[in-house]
Amino acid sequence: MVGTAIARALSRYDLAVVLADAANDVGTGTTKANTAILHTGFDAVPGSLESRLLRRGHALLAGYAAQAGIPVERTGALLIAWTPEQLQALPEITDKARHNGYASIRAVPAAELYRREPHLGPGALAALEIPDESIVCPWTTPLAFATEAVRGGVRLRLDCRVTGAQPEAAQTGAHLIRTTRGTLRSRWLVNAAGLGADRIDAMLGGGGFTVRPRRGELIVFDKLARPLVGSILLPVPTAQTKGVLVAPTVYGNVLLGPTAEEVEDRSDTATTAAGLAALLEAGRTIVPDLVREQVTATYAGLRAATEHRDYQIRVDAGLRYACVAGIRSTGLSASLGIAEYVVDQMAGAGLPLKERDGVAGPPAMPYIGQAGVRPYQDAGRIAADPDYGRIVCHCERVTRGEIRDALASTVPPADTDGLRRRTRAMNGRCQGFYCAATVSAMMTEPAMADGPGRPA
Amino acid sequence: MNVDVLVAGAGPAGLAAAVELRRLGAGRVLVVDREAEAGGIPRHSAHTGYGLRDLHRVMTGPGYARHYAQAAARAGVQIRTQATITGWPGPRTATLTSAEGIETVAAAAVLLATGCRERPRAARLVPGDRPPGVMTTGELQQRVYLLGQRRPGRALVVGAEHVSFSAMVTLAHAGADVVALVTDQPRQQSYAAFALAAAARWRTPVWTSTALRRVSGRGRLDGVELADLRTGAVRFVGCDTLVFTGDWIPDYELARLAGAEIDPGTRGPAVDTALETSVPHVFAAGNLVHAAETADVAALGGRHAARHLAAALRPGPPPRAQRIPVTVTAPLRWISPNAIRVGGPPPPRGLFLLRSEAFRRLARLEVRQGDRVLGTARARLVPERPVHLDAGWIARADPSAGPVRVTLR
Numbered sequence: 001m002v003g004t005a006i007a008r009a010l011s012r013y014d015l016a017v018v019l020a021d022a023a024n025d026v027g028t029g030t031t032k033a034n035t036a037i038l039h040t041g042f043d044a045v046p047g048s049l050e051s052r053l054l055r056r057g058h059a060l061l062a063g064y065a066a067q068a069g070i071p072v073e074r075t076g077a078l079l080i081a082w083t084p085e086q087l088q089a090l091p092e093i094t095d096k097a098r099h100n101g102y103a104s105i106r107a108v109p110a111a112e113l114y115r116r117e118p119h120l121g122p123g124a125l126a127a128l129e130i131p132d133e134s135i136v137c138p139w140t141t142p143l144a145f146a147t148e149a150v151r152g153g154v155r156l157r158l159d160c161r162v163t164g165a166q167p168e169a170a171q172t173g174a175h176l177i178r179t180t181r182g183t184l185r186s187r188w189l190v191n192a193a194g195l196g197a198d199r200i201d202a203m204l205g206g207g208g209f210t211v212r213p214r215r216g217e218l219i220v221f222d223k224l225a226r227p228l229v230g231s232i233l234l235p236v237p238t239a240q241t242k243g244v245l246v247a248p249t250v251y252g253n254v255l256l257g258p259t260a261e262e263v264e265d266r267s268d269t270a271t272t273a274a275g276l277a278a279l280l281e282a283g284r285t286i287v288p289d290l291v292r293e294q295v296t297a298t299y300a301g302l303r304a305a306t307e308h309r310d311y312q313i314r315v316d317a318g319l320r321y322a323c324v325a326g327i328r329s330t331g332l333s334a335s336l337g338i339a340e341y342v343v344d345q346m347a348g349a350g351l352p353l354k355e356r357d358g359v360a361g362p363p364a365m366p367y368i369g370q371a372g373v374r375p376y377q378d379a380g381r382i383a384a385d386p387d388y389g390r391i392v393c394h395c396e397r398v399t400r401g402e403i404r405d406a407l408a409s410t411v412p413p414a415d416t417d418g419l420r421r422r423t424r425a426m427n428g429r430c431q432g433f434y435c436a437a438t439v440s441a442m443m444t445e446p447a448m449a450d451g452p453g454r455p456a
Numbered sequence: 457m458n459v460d461v462l463v464a465g466a467g468p469a470g471l472a473a474a475v476e477l478r479r480l481g482a483g484r485v486l487v488v489d490r491e492a493e494a495g496g497i498p499r500h501s502a503h504t505g506y507g508l509r510d511l512h513r514v515m516t517g518p519g520y521a522r523h524y525a526q527a528a529a530r531a532g533v534q535i536r537t538q539a540t541i542t543g544w545p546g547p548r549t550a551t552l553t554s555a556e557g558i559e560t561v562a563a564a565a566v567l568l569a570t571g572c573r574e575r576p577r578a579a580r581l582v583p584g585d586r587p588p589g590v591m592t593t594g595e596l597q598q599r600v601y602l603l604g605q606r607r608p609g610r611a612l613v614v615g616a617e618h619v620s621f622s623a624m625v626t627l628a629h630a631g632a633d634v635v636a637l638v639t640d641q642p643r644q645q646s647y648a649a650f651a652l653a654a655a656a657r658w659r660t661p662v663w664t665s666t667a668l669r670r671v672s673g674r675g676r677l678d679g680v681e682l683a684d685l686r687t688g689a690v691r692f693v694g695c696d697t698l699v700f701t702g703d704w705i706p707d708y709e710l711a712r713l714a715g716a717e718i719d720p721g722t723r724g725p726a727v728d729t730a731l732e733t734s735v736p737h738v739f740a741a742g743n744l745v746h747a748a749e750t751a752d753v754a755a756l757g758g759r760h761a762a763r764h765l766a767a768a769l770r771p772g773p774p775p776r777a778q779r780i781p782v783t784v785t786a787p788l789r790w791i792s793p794n795a796i797r798v799g800g801p802p803p804p805r806g807l808f809l810l811r812s813e814a815f816r817r818l819a820r821l822e823v824r825q826g827d828r829v830l831g832t833a834r835a836r837l838v839p840e841r842p843v844h845l846d847a848g849w850i851a852r853a854d855p856s857a858g859p860v861r862v863t864l865r
Binding site: 224267269270271272273275276294295296297298299376377379382383386387389390391394395397415416417429430431432433434436437438440441 | 490491538540542553554555556557558573574575576577578579581583584585586588591592594595598599602603605669670672674705707709712
């Protein structure tokens with residue numbers, strides 16, 4: 001997420017940029033661990049870099065999403081107190097929000113809370129309303145950044161794991177970056193490797209932080225559960241975690257999670273019986289009717305936490321190196337704020353920024369949310385191209401035209417998981433019972449690579 | 457577009473109903489299906505055994521699907537495939553989306569026959585990694601029989617009911633070495649002959665009292681952790697394909713969006729003995745109201761619904777549909793239909809269908825309304841297998857005496 005945002009920011013200048021990722025797609029690391037919320041940063045640590053970049057990132061991403069067609073819904077959030085101790089904590093949270101420059105927070109008494117959220121479980125005492133907390137599509141966002149970057153000349157290298165970095169022997173001032181796809185030579189190096197950021201930092205002589213992966217498991221409920229929840233329902237945070245929340249998704253599902261568990265293994269994104277049971281237990285308290293609905297998906301991601309509370313961002317002019325690490329769970333919301341800050345710091349450290357000719361601006365991304373108009377709902381688009389009327393994934397109402405567009409896009413999917421993230425196909429309640437065979441066959445259908453405008 | 461009857465779903469129930477409606481003189485009957493071909497699930501069930509009760513012959517799944525699609529076409533039924541009902545702007549008015557555009561179809565009556573599907577791994581909350589190679593029987597059969605894909609390597613089947621053995625045959629056909637069928641139940645739930653044939657022909661055992669604890673494999677499936685429920689011992693079994701079978705759930709989205717009341721047992725729309733839902737002139741039949749029965753039972757349900765739907769279409773004041781709810785208690789899981797229509801017909805085939813969550817060799821079912829015993833019956837209970845209850849007692853139910861309860865004595 002942060003890497004694509006920085007690549008996008010750099011693509012506006014006259015620079016030769018390579019965006020390398022160890023995975024076969026963008027946005028598959030810590031990006032996958034997020035709760036798809038566009039945070040205001042009301043509850044960040046006041047005065048921290050995270051607080052500042054979250055506030056800035058929220059404003060920037062809200063504007064960018066509107067331009068690029070990234071699904072966003074301003075549902076607002078309700079931070080709910082369930083115990084007298086939590087009730088006592090609410091004024092402190094309000095103060096903190098004000099210190100973070102967020103003044104729209106307000107107290108909501110229990111009666112109003114239950115009027116707004118009639119399916120809320122019994123026992124809520126009061127809440128705080130944070131009207132600008134929004135839900136956002138976590139897949140379209142990094143894809144839009146990567147698409148804009150690639151169209152702006154950034155070379156995207158996937159399946160390209162960094163294995164070593166050292167100064168070039170010839171004293172040219174370049175970094176020699178060894179990867180699983182060959183050696184790259186670059187004057188500047190930006191380390192936005194998420195869970196692997198400390199390892200790359202160590203190659204550059206760092207060592208000021210260690211990534212401590214924190215696993216978060218989540219449960220996604222059926223779309224028929226969507227009417228049960230109006231806003232993002234937050235718990236009162238503790239020192240350890242923001243706690244388990246219930247939130248609508250922009251696709252029309254309901255999300256329950258995350259757990260927070262420190263793990264050793266940086267690739268262990270398995271769900272656990274204990275984690276899922278704990279989530280259902282929490283869900284039963286928050287919205288009892290929710291756990292009676294069917295589960296559409298479960299997943300887990302790893303947040304790139306470190307031993308430090310704040311972001312670990314450092315730009316070294318001598319090394320021509322930017323370290324952008326410890327972004328924890330706020331990378332989606334802060335991404336554009338972080339990118340702006342990092343590029344600014346790099347400029348201050350001597351990176352020449354000359355605006356390139358023909359900067360195109362945000363790309364128009366395929367819309368996969370539920371609040372706006374999807375292709376199957378658009379008579380005009382179907383008339384112009386009947387493939388937008390041919391629904392192939394029934395649960396998510398994904399059309400043949402959308403799958404074709406994704407396969408022919410600037411940053412195409414490498415596998416069916418990539419296609420799921422881009423189109424929602426196979427991500428619905430049947431998880432492929434009806435469509436997986438057909439959809440995966442389309443991935444190898446020659447006509448699909450030709451893109452729009454060709455007869456099926 | 458205006459039609460007399462809109463049928464959602466061109467599977468056995470929907471097509472059999474459409475044919476019967478035309479035979480009874482219904483005017484415009486439109487069957488809509490979102491798949492490319494009419495016929496429903498039998499299209500990709502290559503095994504034989506279809507057509508026994510409804511057509512009195514034995515056919516393969518694809519042959520059976522073709523038979524009904526052709527019969528419907530001959531009967532003057534209009535069939536629209538690759539067309540999806542995407543909304544209900546009115547009580548019996550559907551939004552239809554297809555390559556031809558977005559249309560509105562207004563119907564005098566609607567039959568929902570959207571069938572059922574298997575609950576996938578996620579809905580069953582099976583923890584672990586999430587590699588590819590994990591699928592339902594429905595996906596497996598489409599991959600193998602509609603697309604001709606191979607599945608070499610070791611395969612494990614979760615479940616030991618009829619469909620589980622069907623998945624095993626499909627896997628063997630696709631070149632897989634089927635390691636075992638696993639079930640957390642103490643016995644398999646299909647016919648003894650199937651289990652014997654599996655052991656003899658394919659050397660595939662059924663591991664009973666065995667629970668799937670975890671899926672393992674990053675990037676690709678390595679295998680699963682299985683727990684022996686008798687000893688608690690956990691073991692790792694390697695496999696390249698994992699198929700979740702059975703655990704049926706009705707495809708109830710259209711029914712819920714149409715505002716039909718949902719039965720908590722079947723999880724399909726609640727229907728009375730005429731197969732009418734809580735929404736007047738909206739009927740439901742097939743595996744949407746009893747997930748899952750064989751195709752012939754679904755087809756006979758469709759025919760039954762068609763007869764009462766046709767009656768509802770006749771001019772004159774609509775009959776007042778007074779209902780007596782019918783419920784079950786554990787270990788019975790559900791009963792279908794879920795209500796008696798007072799003065800109405802007995803259920804399809806004169807039988808209520810039930811499911812049990814426990815084995816009982818000689819169970820005595822008792823039908824009670826308050827203190828009164830309306831009837832009793834003997835039944836053998838096997839989880840996931842149909843239990844039939846003769847409906848001879850429905851005339852004895854008192855419309856003013858509250859719900860009827862079927863219990864185990």
